[in-house]
Amino acid sequence: MTERQRISSGAKWESIVGYSRAVRVGNRIYVTGTTALGANGEIVGIGDAYAQTTQALKNIEAALNRLDAGLEHIVRTRMYVTDISRWEEYGRAHGELRRGTMIDVSHVFF
Amino acid sequence: MTERQRISSGAKWESIVGYSRAVRVGNRIYVTGTTALGANGEIVGIGDAYAQTTQALKNIEAALNRLDAGLEHIVRTRMYVTDISRWEEYGRAHGELRRGTMIDVSHVFF
Amino acid sequence: MTERQRISSGAKWESIVGYSRAVRVGNRIYVTGTTALGANGEIVGIGDAYAQTTQALKNIEAALNRLDAGLEHIVRTRMYVTDISRWEEYGRAHGELRRGTMIDVSHVFF
Numbered sequence: 001m002t003e004r005q006r007i008s009s010g011a012k013w014e015s016i017v018g019y020s021r022a023v024r025v026g027n028r029i030y031v032t033g034t035t036a037l038g039a040n041g042e043i044v045g046i047g048d049a050y051a052q053t054t055q056a057l058k059n060i061e062a063a064l065n066r067l068d069a070g071l072e073h074i075v076r077t078r079m080y081v082t083d084i085s086r087w088e089e090y091g092r093a094h095g096e097l098r099r100g101t102m103i104d105v106s107h108v109f110f
Numbered sequence: 111m112t113e114r115q116r117i118s119s120g121a122k123w124e125s126i127v128g129y130s131r132a133v134r135v136g137n138r139i140y141v142t143g144t145t146a147l148g149a150n151g152e153i154v155g156i157g158d159a160y161a162q163t164t165q166a167l168k169n170i171e172a173a174l175n176r177l178d179a180g181l182e183h184i185v186r187t188r189m190y191v192t193d194i195s196r197w198e199e200y201g202r203a204h205g206e207l208r209r210g211t212m213i214d215v216s217h218v219f220f
Numbered sequence: 221m222t223e224r225q226r227i228s229s230g231a232k233w234e235s236i237v238g239y240s241r242a243v244r245v246g247n248r249i250y251v252t253g254t255t256a257l258g259a260n261g262e263i264v265g266i267g268d269a270y271a272q273t274t275q276a277l278k279n280i281e282a283a284l285n286r287l288d289a290g291l292e293h294i295v296r297t298r299m300y301v302t303d304i305s306r307w308e309e310y311g312r313a314h315g316e317l318r319r320g321t322m323i324d325v326s327h328v329f330f
């Protein structure tokens with residue numbers, strides 16, 4: 001079986017529900033369930049869709065870095081949002097990520 | 111083109127809507143649309159989120175087995191749920207699956 | 221890093237939000253966010269779930285063709301719908317796609 005590495009988000013409920021922040025299998029990485037939580041477990045950017053999106057993306061970057069990868073390796077992102085009327089804020093944060101790194105991402109808004 | 115195998119869930123509407131329970135392409139398997147249906151088409155665990163989740167996961171296992179794979183090969187799961195307030199029940203079923211098999215899974219709740 | 225190609229849908233907001241219609245990385249292609257838009261930016265099949273689904277699938281085919289691939293290479297589709305009570309219309313369009321090409325697809329309705 002292909003070797004795999006997983007990393008934890010540090011959340012207490014991880015082992016209960018069978019969650020990993022990210023899994024690397026061979027040369028593929030899956031990152032999941034990333035929100036606007038900051039390093040100390042606080043929500044970053046309450047009420048600010050742009051700031052929350054940026055934080056969630058930083059959390060993805062941190063997970064990738066721990067698996068010897070970076071934003072430039074992303075091939076797909078998928079965003080689940082709570083208020084689609086604020087799509088420009090979500091999208092702007094996502095677009096800035098892309099321009100900074102020249103990654104080629106596709107994503108879907110809900 | 112890479113060789114592929116597909117398996118059926120047995121549902122009558124499969125050919126109408128163009129659905130397969132699972133597809134194997136080379137060394138990758140995609141399993142989809144698994145619910146709490148039992149072997150005879152009955153819903154298992156009506157009103158019991160934990161039991162329904164367990165059944166859905168057993169159906170995934172059965173699909174994998176038919177393609178010469180098992181739970182230990184899973185790298186990602188994705189759950190779509192109808193009542194997020196019951197996340198502990200969904201999560202507990204998912205976590206037990208993981209502990210039993212030492213698989214490294216990531217998942218998302220909605 | 222594996223070579224990649226991306227293609228644009230032509231939408232003005234693409235560069236703002238960091239979107240690509242499709243990305244090819246090695247022998248894998250990801251197509252995303254395809255709706256019932258026609259070649260001139262108009263919505264095809266207003267009020268007709270079957271026609272809209274067919275158009276969205278044609279847009280996927282066009283994206284694949286631009287990356288030297290076709291419907292026969294699809295291994296997974298995922299549909300997000302606005303009115304699940306019309307699943308037969310969505311499903312029929314999807315099923316016709318499959319029968320025409322013998323592709324092995326799995327999909328999920330919401």
